[in-house]
Amino acid sequence: MHLYKYPEKELWNEIVQRPVFDRENLRQTIAEVFRNVEQNGDEALRFYTKKFDGIEISSFKVSNEEIENAKILVSEELKNAISQAKKNIEIFHHSQKEKSGKITTTPGVECWRESRAIEKTGIYIPGGTAPLFSTVLMLAVPAKIAGCPEIILCTPADRNGEVNPAVLYAANLCGVTEIFKIGGAQAIAAMALGTSSVPAVCKIFGPGNQFVTAAKEYATEIGVAIDMPAGPSEVLVIADQQAVPEFCAADLLSQAEHGADSQVIFISDDEKVFEETIAHLKDQLTRLPRKEFAEKSVACSHFILLENLDQAFRFSNMYAPEHLILAIENPEKWTEKVINAGSVFLGNYSCESAGDYASGTNHTLPTNGYARNYSGVSLDSFVRKITFQQLTAEGIRNLGKTIELMAEAEGLFAHKNAVTLRLKSLNTNP
Structure with a gap:
């Protein structure tokens, strides 16, 4: 020390x-994983699973039988602990729901904002040396509260090709849609690109090692959002x-x-x-x-x-x-x-x-100094905010001249004309 x-x-x-990794070589490795997964899909996932995890998996999707068996293997004492934790996480994240209300900015002009859940959410749960079933709760619970219809979970299997029972139990309890036995950067590539087995998602959540973090950052370059670069x-x-x-x-x-x-x-x-x-x-x-x-x-x-x-x-x-x-x-x-x-x-x-x-509170948090510009995961992480506005005839009369002047000053005359035509119409047909 x-x-x-x-x-x-x-x-x-x-x-x-913080410790500095060789980012150039790391990026090259991640880029190769993404290219392989894009070109070869599940075969690439099998290749990397054997290479990095030392196991061969014929079917990546966790079966209903495996989930039911996990329910038996998890002790009642642990089930009760998971339920209490889930309840507290639900209470805290339910409190983050935003009430939508219309705001009149100018007479005849109303604006408001509404939330829409992310349609396809991807969750990565590290396995490795510690099966983080608690992270399942931290991510799947707010995703469910937000109303995400599809919640895809990827996590590495052990040497026997099995997923930790507590991870499966928590995932099933929290309403995860599908679970796949895939770990590391290849799991992130699978969720970002999609394969014949794994659906492509809109946003990827979850912590991981330097390879997982780099893969999440790479995913943003192909249009997939992430929670944060959590290392x-x-x-x-x-x-x-x-x-x-x-x-x-x-x-x-x-x-x-x-x-x-x-x-x-x-x-x-x-x-x-x-x-x-x-x-x-x-x-x-x-x-x-x-x-x-x-x-x-x-x-x-x-x-x-x-x-x-x-x-x-x-x-x-x-x-x-x-x-x-x-x-x-x-x-x-x-x-x-x-x-x-x-x-x-x-x-x-x-x-x-x-x-x-x-x-x-949520334990998926910014690391490596990213707390300067990122927040931890919250209910807002699983929704998009859409703004709405509605102008009446009174509203366009009150605001029209302002819009015309600003559009003309920027040299955007089509913008100005969109207002001018409406004002002329109202003057002709008051």
Whole structure:
């Protein structure tokens, strides 16, 4: 881990840098995957599934029998936990529904906006070292609330060609339309382009490794929207003298265990808390089942001692973390200081794990500094906003001259004429 005590501000820019991948070679790889999938469809998917996942799959679509079997394999205790999490996610996302109302901007001119669900939604759920069935809830629940008629899910199968039962159970519970055993960049290409098995979608959601992220970015170049370029997970913890070091260490490790490329940063203005948190982290790390992943992440982590909380927030806003934990006294008084962050957790008992699973907020969040210009997934992510306007005869009379003058000033006389003809018609037939 990297330790900094009162680093000069000139060093901050260096500290906040994320790991840099060889993007040119990565892009070439992704472009080749897309070309192959476009030209060879399912055969290309079988090729990459064997190459990257080491398995051969004859049929990618998950059968009803597999879904029914998953219901048996998932324990009642886990089913109840999933149901409670789903309920909280539904409550939070239902609250985001926007009421449409007509606005009169000028007498005779009414404008309003209505939402329309995305018709074909694609969801990617990583499998790999951790089957993220919680992400199924985070994406399928708001998609269903938004009214998306088709929800396609892709996720990698294990060495036996099977999908984790909890992923299948959650997908079925949340109303996912079709599930496919496809992972990695090839899954994104399949949903973006469509094959004989996998329908093409309008927008792709979900986290993933650098290949999945690059594939999603590539998909935007062929007209498919994405939620955001969400890559490896990250957390930044700000702690003062009243923080509980044991809690802080646990929060840091909860992100570190996602993978070797996850980033964790700890900032404090109290040296005792600073040192004790490091000690607890080292101790807890030895007992983690996913120690090998967490160790690699911790090796690249940053522990920073600063003079005060104002500096801590300035640093945090430079970094723009996916998750920000404020283990400080009266954290609600500091929320206005937060400018760039995906999701914020206030106080010693607001662990990041709550947001990952069951508090109700969405855990699909911007990483890699994208919190500066992206929001996390919400109900709005699954709808398009369409504006409407209606002008009466009174409305075109009141607004017509303004439109004519502006159109003429821009040299767009056909625009002007569209108004002029209507005004003449009203003058002739008042």
